Amino acid sequence: MAPAFGWLDASWLIGAFWDARWWLMSSAVAAMCVWLWARRWWLRRARTMLRDRAVVALVPAAGFDPSLEEIDRHAARLARVPAVVGWAPERAVGVRIRLSSDEGRLSYRLEGPARAAALLRLRSFPDVDVVEPGAGHDEVPRIRFDGVPPLEPDNHGDEDE
Incomplete structure (x- = not known):
């Protein structure tokens, strides 16, 4: 049927x-x-792209005190990096901010895609120099506070109680 x-x-x-x-x-x-x-x-x-990244060091002046507007401008510039790089893997277009301390000296470095190196090298703050890492200029002096003595290492084993 x-x-x-x-x-x-x-x-x-x-x-x-x-x-x-x-x-x-x-x-x-x-x-x-x-x-x-x-x-x-x-x-x-x-x-x-991860192997060929641009690195710049930011060296602030002794009296560096950014305003909120300058900080916002700097953050907006870093947020534009993926647009500058274009069509690329997401993991490779991220900007890394590396803060490290070597013997009490603070180092602030920006690491990003090589295609955005010019954007990373732009000065965001008037009191900050942008230098190549390892040029000897990326050593930041220690921050000192008025009326506060520097920290001394603990000598717990040397003291008699």
Whole structure:
């Protein structure tokens, strides 16, 4: 007995799929190969961009006291880095702010994509010099507070009680 409605009969669709099964499977394999190649290229590009990053050191003057407007301007400039870099892996376009201390000297460095090096080198604050790290200028003097003596190392073992 034939179905009441001829247009509901899906056997032609099953037949068409069966006839094209090799073409569909080869297309799926080709699409998977293209996707795997693109993924590998994207990861390789991310590794290359992470390896070739620009680093600048910020050296403040002794009386450095930024206003909120200057801080906002600096943050907005750093937020524009992904737009400057363009189409790139997300992990490679991030700006890293590295604060470190070596023997009491504070070091403030910006690290970002090489394509955004010019943006990183722009001066955001009037009292801050932007220098290349390792140039000898990135050593920041210790911060001293009026009326507060510097901290001395603890000598717990040397004291007699």
